[in-house]
Amino acid sequence: EQTKTPYDIIGEAKLTELIHAFYTRVGNHPKLKSIFPEDLTETARKQKQFLTQYLGGPQHYTEEHGHPMLRARHIPHEITPSRAEAWLNCMDAAMDETGLEGELRDALYYRLSLTAKHMVNTPEYDE
Ligand code: HEM
Structure with missing residues (x-):
């Protein structure tokens, strides 16, 4: 018997929807849009x-780009505590919009909140 990964449970279609809903919000967010490219x-x-790989699915990111080293890849971007909070708020709303619920949602959100805090590399400043 094979154990289902969170990726199997969410499924590719729902993950695509979640990411679309998320970046629509990021691209319109006053605290985030200035640090992201216009075309997302x-x-x-x-x-x-x-x-996909964070949720236990195929390792497509690593195959194409190498080890994620996420904190290092975020160093060129000024990630303040309030931007991390804004990122998580966009994700929370995107999860609502996509109808992601229950334990899976809570576990994913919790993990993302830890990763987001780890990305902070710049003290707060007024914009
Ligand atoms: C890339 C911002 C948190 C995963 C980026 C980019 C920005 C950014 C500006 C570059 C976009 C581009 O040029 O295409 C932020 C902010 C965060 C945050 C403000 C708030 C804490 C996270 C978290 C994750 C994540 C929690 C993981 C779930 C990624 C990935 C990329 C990326 C995979 C692409 C890296 C690559 O170029 O290969 N992020 N990020 N980010 N971010 Fe974040």
Whole structure:
């Protein structure tokens, strides 16, 4: 008997929906849009690869880009505590919009909240 991964339970279609809903919010967020590219197609493609493996699915991110080293890859971007909070708020709303519920949602959100805090690399400043 094979154990289902969180990726199997969410499924590719729902993950795609979640990422789309998430970047629509990021691209419109006053605290986030200035640090992201105008066209989020490629960002969303990489994030889908990353979250696929984060959830236990195929290792597409690592195959194409190497070890994620996420904190290092975020160093060029000024990630303040309030941007981390904004990122998580976009994710929370995207989860609602996509109808992600229950333990799986709570576990994913909790893990993402830890990863997001780990990405903070810049003290708060007024914009
Ligand atoms: C890339 C911001 C948290 C995963 C990026 C980029 C920005 C950014 C500006 C570059 C986009 C581009 O040029 O295409 C933020 C902010 C965060 C945050 C403000 C708030 C804490 C996270 C978290 C994850 C994550 C929690 C993991 C779930 C990624 C990935 C990429 C990326 C996989 C693409 C890296 C690559 O170029 O290969 N992020 N990020 N980020 N972020 Fe984040």
